[in-house]
Amino acid sequence: MRPWSKAPPGIAQSRVLLLLILLLCGTFTLADTIPSFSGTNSGTVTGGSASQFHWEYGYGLSLANGVLTVGVDIVFEWDPSITDTQKEAAKQTWKNGITGAWNGMYELIKDDTYHIPIIFVVNFGGDPYTVHVSPGAHGQAGAKTTMTNWHIEDWGLVAAHEFGHMLGLYDEYTTGAIDPSGHFPAYDPSSLMGSVDGFPPPTLYERHFLGIRDWVDSHDPTGEDWELHRVPEPVSLVLFASGFCVVAVARRRLKR
């Protein structure tokens, strides 16, 4: 006898049906509550203690299937001395640096219920950003990388910092393009916008995602409030789970 025919026929089928109904309900509820929309967020930023820095930012946003995708397109203009091998290696380093720093940090929560991941995508080969790439590295022989002038040996955090400017963010170190209004901090070395040193690695805070949150808030046709929430790090998740296990074991022991 075939082992899978042992169960009475009705049970397996009703389970599948129940699962289908649950999945459909879930899909419809999600679609009902979270609309899909897309567009661009662009503007001009003035920064610096004497408002001496000006730049334009622009990025695409798309909310679909419960995920918010934020996309930036960059075209590189390479110094002629840079080889194809160097270009490919640098593009990989920068892409990893950008997605590693930005993805999985914050999510949006709608109606206190639906968690919307924010996924950052960088596409090398399209407008609106043209970045000139020179030999050397940021900080070497007085070289200074800016949003549109990078160096071939720039490490991933440098690209991730400049990517922040492409999202419209200020610097958070005193000589940089800081927020002239003082609303955002002028000095925070723990922030990616304040430092690109890897030790300890700088992080991102809720303030760095506010522009994205505000855009979604103002474009949501249902007009609901959206909140930012820091995604727990895998380590905290493991700690939380192990704490839960310890409590569970302790409770069992108490019951004995």
Ligand SMILES: [Zn+2]
């Ligand atoms: Zn900067």
